[in-house]
Amino acid sequence: MQALDLLLNRSSQPRLQTPAPEGQSLENIKQAALRAPDHACLSPWKFIVCQNQGLTRLGKVFEQAAIIANKSEKEIERAPQLPFRAPMVMVAIAKYTENDKVPWVEQVASASCAVHAMQMAAVAQGFAGVWRTGSFAQDPTVKQAFDLSEQDEIVGFLYLGSSAVKRLLKPKKDSADFFENWG
Numbered sequence: 001m002q003a004l005d006l007l008l009n010r011s012s013q014p015r016l017q018t019p020a021p022e023g024q025s026l027e028n029i030k031q032a033a034l035r036a037p038d039h040a041c042l043s044p045w046k047f048i049v050c051q052n053q054g055l056t057r058l059g060k061v062f063e064q065a066a067i068i069a070n071k072s073e074k075e076i077e078r079a080p081q082l083p084f085r086a087p088m089v090m091v092a093i094a095k096y097t098e099n100d101k102v103p104w105v106e107q108v109a110s111a112s113c114a115v116h117a118m119q120m121a122a123v124a125q126g127f128a129g130v131w132r133t134g135s136f137a138q139d140p141t142v143k144q145a146f147d148l149s150e151q152d153e154i155v156g157f158l159y160l161g162s163s164a165v166k167r168l169l170k171p172k173k174d175s176a177d178f179f180e181n182w183g
């Protein structure tokens, strides 16, 4: 896929099935993440690749978080199933390091760029994905399970796999609605 075509036509796919990326395809996705813009070379990232038993483990973390947060019975029942919406879930974390020049928001922005890069690298290789967060991304029990400090941030759960259905591209937006010209 041509780079510009990818940029102009990227879309998410929530309906995912096997196969998940593996081998060189998966390594390309990881390397794309590590090319994210990175002010002062802090590399403020940590990624957890969940598949197979890892999805079960992630589901248990969600279930535990739902119980501790006093969520409804329905939500507690659903929590362990959430990661199984794809054959692979990449947990993307901004690992914050205090730095005079690089505030927290920039480190979170860098980790967010990494998520986008991974989705694009997946699509470029014929896979598909969707970036999800939901309340578990902010949940203290979930953060604790990943051994995160208070200022670390789960920027997303990137669900990856192969497209289960053909997805129609959303209509193109008018650039004039978002871009103002100065000069």
Ligand SMILES: Cc1cc2nc3c(=O)[nH]c(=O)nc-3n(C[C@H](O)[C@H](O)[C@H](O)COP(=O)(O)O)c2cc1C
Binding pocket: 010, 011, 012, 013, 130, 131, 132, 133, 134, 155, 156, 170
């Ligand atoms: C930070 C972030 C968090 C998101 N969280 C969710 C989510 O929890 N659930 C969801 O259905 N979509 C979520 N989305 C939106 C999808 O990733 C996707 O962008 C959206 O469905 C629109 O599809 P498109 O990417 O093809 O335009 C999130 C997007 C971002 C950037």
